[in-house]
Amino acid sequence: MKSKKYHFIAIGGAVMHNLALSMVEKGYEVSGSDDEIYEPSLTRLQKAGILPKEKGWFPEKISHDIDGIILGMHARQENPELIRAQELGIPVYSFPEFIYNQSKDKKRIVISGSHGKTSITAIILHVLKNEGVDFDYLVGAQIEGFDLMVRLSDAPIIIIEGDEYLTSPLDRRPKFFHYKHDILLMSGIAWDHFNVFPTFENYTEQFEKLVEMTPSTGTFIYCEKDAIVKRFGETCEIEGVNLIPYNSHPNRIEDGKTILLDGDQEVPIHIFGDHNLQNLQGALYICEQIGISPQKFYTHIQTFKGAAKRQEILAKSDSGIMFRDFAHAPSKLKATVEAVKNQFPERKLIAVQELHTYSSLNKDFVSNYSGTFEMADEAIIYLNPKAVSLKKLKLMDEETLRDGFQRKDLKLFTEIALLKEYLENQTYIHTNLLLMSSGNYDDMDLTVLKEKINQKL
Missing domain, CATH: 3.40.1190.10 (Mur-like, catalytic domain)
Structure with missing residues (x-):
């Protein structure tokens, strides 16, 4: 029997490309399109032989022999491939459907x-x-x-x-x-x-x-x-x-x-x-x-180490630990800060939060972060002006963030090089460093920080 054929609109997304790969594994015929595909999606799709040859949307890819379209959240209603599929009466499924x-x-x-x-x-x-x-x-x-x-x-x-x-x-x-x-x-x-x-x-x-x-x-x-x-x-x-x-x-x-x-x-x-x-x-x-x-x-x-980027240990010594955590919403930030401080109450805690999501970058929402840094000994915020601009929002200043977080000594950095320099100049004796974000701190190089924390005894 001929295997079913599915086409992914916005195949490059984290979960979308994983579904595509799982369907290839199951024996389906899979194709896809996207206007941007980043790592690790790019290499994984390439290895499976289903990486689109070109970036962009190509309605000519959509034909009657396709059994179904799987539509990613990243695509728009006016996507030309989606319009073509609707014209041909091909079933369109959302990911959860x-x-x-x-x-x-x-x-x-x-x-x-x-x-x-x-x-x-x-x-x-x-x-x-x-x-x-x-x-x-x-x-x-x-x-x-x-x-x-x-x-x-x-x-x-x-x-x-x-x-x-x-x-x-x-x-x-x-x-x-x-x-x-x-x-x-x-x-x-x-x-x-x-x-x-x-x-x-x-x-x-x-x-x-x-x-x-x-x-x-x-x-x-x-x-x-x-x-x-x-x-x-x-x-x-x-x-x-x-x-x-x-x-x-x-x-x-x-x-x-x-x-x-x-x-x-x-x-x-x-x-x-x-x-x-x-x-x-x-x-x-x-x-x-x-x-x-x-x-x-x-x-x-007893052998479970945790999900990726959830209280993940990047560097460790007898004197300090460097954690990375996916925390971005207020409840997650508060829980993570409290967890690390309660686990190591005798150590200083430097907590850094990159505000990355639409909610967190919005001055009308920031008051929801009140008290989330309460148990951190030092509280730092990183804001990428480009991320704020892409979301068509206004960059918050230090005073707005201090009011929102209810933390008068909160420090704000808007340049990744300055944040990197500041963190590398700290002394990590009896000190834990917690980096929290749903982003990636502009791919900040952590090599020096890791070496510094790993070497402390």
Whole structure:
């Protein structure tokens, strides 16, 4: 039988190119287009033989022999390839619609929330893989031990990181509405995507609707430490639904290491911080729903190092650690700063935040960051004027940021060379450095910093 043929509009995106690669692996015929493709997408698509020959959009690529179009969020409604596909009556799928289409007959487990989604999903994937369970998945970051961010096979279950961001240029609903979950986990709600959800009430409403989509035979696992999520769980009126609240896993900290407490059993782990201990507890309950015993979970969690760019250690000595973290929204920043300081209370903490997203760069949103740097000994903000300009926003000054963050000694850098010089001139004795961003600090060279921290004894 002839394999099905799919064309990707905006194939270069992080998740889009991973889906394309997973479909090649499954035996589909795949083509695609994009106006910009960066690393690592470029090399990976090239290696798989599906890198577009030229950048841009080419309606002549769209013909009747294509079984479906997969439309990326980066494409616009007036995209010439999309218009051509619509003229020819070729089915157009958004990314989440296609994932659902491929997993209709599976048990669908969706991990949702403003924070912790990737970490919870990564923990579950790590445990299931080590236990030898056959499963499919969709995760929002590259996970150690997994070549792709997407797997579609004949496995009976799929673990999906459920993003609340918009589905596609044609569908302005959150992605997670499309997955039609059997089991739903919700970690917590803190206002994000200010450009899409202009009020907190509007943002919260999306999660409430998601809970209401839980089938009567389904399960809702919710973090009761978050007041809004707790309310969703406690007021859920879906008859027959299995409601499971969770909190931070019992633990203690000893010499900068976190140890899980389970009765008389003590389980040392690599990850730390209250949010991660909530994430871990939620992941444990998901695994139990799949048939993994707590004992097996504790065995496998000991080798979990964390998701990429989540409290990732870039340099380390007996005297200091350099962390990189994906934190960008206020709740994530606060949780990460507190986690590092609580883990190493005797060390000075230099916390640096690159404001990179539309929300974080908007002066009308910045007050949401109030108190997020509270536990840092030194608080630094990096703003790239070019990133601000591209988002058609006005560059905030130091005083505006100090008011927003409620931190009078906050330092602002708008040139990466000056920030690099400042950080390299610090003394990292009994000091941790935390770099937080969903961006990349303009590819700042960290070589000198790493050497400086690694050499301290």
